[in-house]
Amino acid sequence: MPGSDIRTDERRRRSARRAALGVLLRAFPGRTTLLAILALLGGILPTGFALLVAQLVDLLPVAVTSGFDSAHGRRVIGTLIGIGVVLVAQELIRVLRELHSTDLYRRLDEYLLSRVMATTMSAPRLDLFEDPELAAATNRAVRIARYGPGELVSGLSYRWTSVAQGLAATALVATVWPLAAACLLVLWFVVSRHLRADFYRANPFWAEPLRRAVYLKRLTLMPEWAKELRVFGLTDFVVRRFGEEWSRVMDELWRTRRVGYRTTTVLTVAILVANLAVILLAVRDALRGAMDTASLVVLIQGLFAMALIAAQDGDIWIENGAIPVPDVLAHERAAAKVTPAPDPTARPATGMPRREIRFDNVRFGYPGRDRPVFDGLDLTIEAGRSLAVVGLNGAGKTTLIKLLTGLVQPQGGRILVDGVDLAELDLVSWRRMVAAIFQDFVRYQLPARENIGFGAVETLTDPRADDRILAAARKAGADAIIERLPAGLDTILSRRHDGGVDLSGGQWQRIALARAMAAVGTGARVLVLDEPTAHLDARAEADLYDRFLDLTYGLTSIVISHRFSTVRRADRIVVLDGGRIVEDGSHDELVAAGGRYATLFHAQAMRYYDLTAEAADG
Numbered sequence: 001m002p003g004s005d006i007r008t009d010e011r012r013r014r015s016a017r018r019a020a021l022g023v024l025l026r027a028f029p030g031r032t033t034l035l036a037i038l039a040l041l042g043g044i045l046p047t048g049f050a051l052l053v054a055q056l057v058d059l060l061p062v063a064v065t066s067g068f069d070s071a072h073g074r075r076v077i078g079t080l081i082g083i084g085v086v087l088v089a090q091e092l093i094r095v096l097r098e099l100h101s102t103d104l105y106r107r108l109d110e111y112l113l114s115r116v117m118a119t120t121m122s123a124p125r126l127d128l129f130e131d132p133e134l135a136a137a138t139n140r141a142v143r144i145a146r147y148g149p150g151e152l153v154s155g156l157s158y159r160w161t162s163v164a165q166g167l168a169a170t171a172l173v174a175t176v177w178p179l180a181a182a183c184l185l186v187l188w189f190v191v192s193r194h195l196r197a198d199f200y201r202a203n204p205f206w207a208e209p210l211r212r213a214v215y216l217k218r219l220t221l222m223p224e225w226a227k228e229l230r231v232f233g234l235t236d237f238v239v240r241r242f243g244e245e246w247s248r249v250m251d252e253l254w255r256t257r258r259v260g261y262r263t264t265t266v267l268t269v270a271i272l273v274a275n276l277a278v279i280l281l282a283v284r285d286a287l288r289g290a291m292d293t294a295s296l297v298v299l300i301q302g303l304f305a306m307a308l309i310a311a312q313d314g315d316i317w318i319e320n321g322a323i324p325v326p327d328v329l330a331h332e333r334a335a336a337k338v339t340p341a342p343d344p345t346a347r348p349a350t351g352m353p354r355r356e357i358r359f360d361n362v363r364f365g366y367p368g369r370d371r372p373v374f375d376g377l378d379l380t381i382e383a384g385r386s387l388a389v390v391g392l393n394g395a396g397k398t399t400l401i402k403l404l405t406g407l408v409q410p411q412g413g414r415i416l417v418d419g420v421d422l423a424e425l426d427l428v429s430w431r432r433m434v435a436a437i438f439q440d441f442v443r444y445q446l447p448a449r450e451n452i453g454f455g456a457v458e459t460l461t462d463p464r465a466d467d468r469i470l471a472a473a474r475k476a477g478a479d480a481i482i483e484r485l486p487a488g489l490d491t492i493l494s495r496r497h498d499g500g501v502d503l504s505g506g507q508w509q510r511i512a513l514a515r516a517m518a519a520v521g522t523g524a525r526v527l528v529l530d531e532p533t534a535h536l537d538a539r540a541e542a543d544l545y546d547r548f549l550d551l552t553y554g555l556t557s558i559v560i561s562h563r564f565s566t567v568r569r570a571d572r573i574v575v576l577d578g579g580r581i582v583e584d585g586s587h588d589e590l591v592a593a594g595g596r597y598a599t600l601f602h603a604q605a606m607r608y609y610d611l612t613a614e615a616a617d618g
């Protein structure tokens with residue numbers, strides 16, 4: 001890494017520390033102050049100890065000759081009690097500091113993680129995930145969970161204690177010899193700065209080989225890659241490559257370290273010489289009787305402890321804790337741009353749509369993409385009927401649903417619900433009217449109750465919530481699944497948890513369908529099934545769609561599928577192509593029209609026929 005890059009990196013990390021400290025102080029002013037006070041006390045007490053020891057050394061010879069009931073003897077006893085008190089206090093402060101810093105550590109962790117979560121969730125649409133720039137900021141902020149930002153607190157606790165101890169020792173030296181204290185203080189500050197720079201150079205967070213090594217480590221450890229690594233016999237290769245990358249990390253470490261080693265040597269010699277000179281001069285004064293024994297002891301102990309000014313204790317923790325903080329702040333700034341202020345004039349969407357949802361000349365393209373997905377889309381979805389949307393991969397079917405659910409906004413044209421622009425509706429209440437099962441619907445590693453009840457989360461704590469959930473499960477054909485679960489609705493749907501169970505793909509789809517049914521139970525009127533049928537065979541998919549259309553009869557339902565056999569039951573089918581509706585009608589009408597739908601339908605029917613014929617022959 002060239003010198004200018006190292007300096008930029010250093011500046012970045014220094015400003016991260018400042019930002020992190022600012023966040024800590026603003027979020028926990030009282031607790032941070034208490035930490036500082038405890039660190040200060042922890043730093044000052046050893047100085048008191050040194051003073052008392054010096055006093056003891058001074059008094060002891062006289063007390064021995066004059067007896068312990070003399071004035072000197074009583075002072076010795078007083079000093080010994082003082083030493084005992086300091087020792088107890090020091091231990092007490094240490095324990096308190098540990099307890100308090102662990103508490104603040106966890107609080108800061110939770111505080112920053114919650115801030116990232118709140119920021120991410122505050123954006124009502126998907127910009128934070130889909131706009132490349134915002135997505136990068138989100139990605140960086142989300143990584144905070146891996147860092148353990150609370151380490152900042154542990155680091156500060158150690159660092160502040162060391163610095164306090166070093167400064168208190170300086171004061172101790174100053175009581176005997178102010179000039180020596182001042183000169184050594186300056187010298188130790190220079191050493192401290194140099195060691196800090198060395199620390200920045202020597203901690204290769206930036207080093208490319210380290211990134212590669214970390215990636216290789218993940219390759220070997222993550223279950224999702226375990227199969228392929230073994231089947232292709234890559235295990236030895238990856239482990240060897242990891243070792244190579246790691247030795248590059250070490251080379252890099254020593255190469256960067258060598259940059260400052262001359263200065264380190266010079267500074268170390270300077271510190272040694274300065275300390276020795278002070279000690280020799282003090283001893284000379286003591287021998288001449290110009291300095292008493294107590295002062296000599298104070299001075300020597302002080303000199304020794306001054307080294308703590310330059311100690312880098314806790315630095316690595318401060319660094320680890322601080323690194324992600326600027327990303328959290330940048331994420332918040334980015335999110336603020338795409339999070340609209342609450343609109344008191346927004347209209348509630350309860351009971352909508354009664355008539356229709358109309359896409360009126362809608363234009364939409366993803367940020368960073370040249371071609372829009374829709375450029376003048378017109379589509380009227382009648383309320384209370386079923387609509388199937390058909391189109392090739394990438395035709396924009398899912399995007400249509402994202403527009404309908406307000407997850408993305410049209411860049412031109414409007415979406416009207418019963419004549420009201422979706423942009424004027426209260427998004428939260430509109431989303432209560434819509435339930436969607438997406439291709440990548442969520443398999444929550446949570447109890448079955450929540451997996452279904454999330455369809456109407458606001459009623460989850462109702463006393464009759466379980467009845468509703470079971471009714472939704474029955475409708476979706478998921479009741480048999482629930483009955484077989486070891487702890488019924490309380491069973492966590494993941495083997496990763498104690499007593500949890502895994503479900504098959506088909507069972508998960510039933511659970512997702514039950515979730516949508518739970519939403520219908522609390523008033524959802526638009527139901528979407530966006531091809532959540534990966535890994536399902538044709539018959540299971542047809543079953544799911546049939547059940548869906550039966551259950552949503554009389555509601556506004558939208559189904560998306562590549563399989564024409566499963567969409568033919570919809571009241572109406574539209575074919576999306578090139579960002580527009582190119583065909584529109586019932587299955588029979590579209591087949592009779594002999595257009596694109598008919599061609600694709602026949603091609604698929606033939607393939608299906610071939611496959612079933614082959615299976616029958618086999």
Ligand SMILES: Nc1ncnc2c1ncn2[C@@H]1O[C@H](COP(=O)(O)OP(=O)(O)OP(=O)(O)O)[C@@H](O)[C@H]1O
Pocket residue numbers: 130366367369373391392393394395396397398399400
């Ligand atoms: N988040 C995104 N960022 C950028 N481009 C996207 C994003 N999501 C989809 N696209 C692009 O927009 C177009 C429409 O995608 P969409 O997912 O709506 O199509 P689809 O018809 O649902 O496709 P499929 O049948 O494969 O699910 C595609 O070209 C796709 O690559």
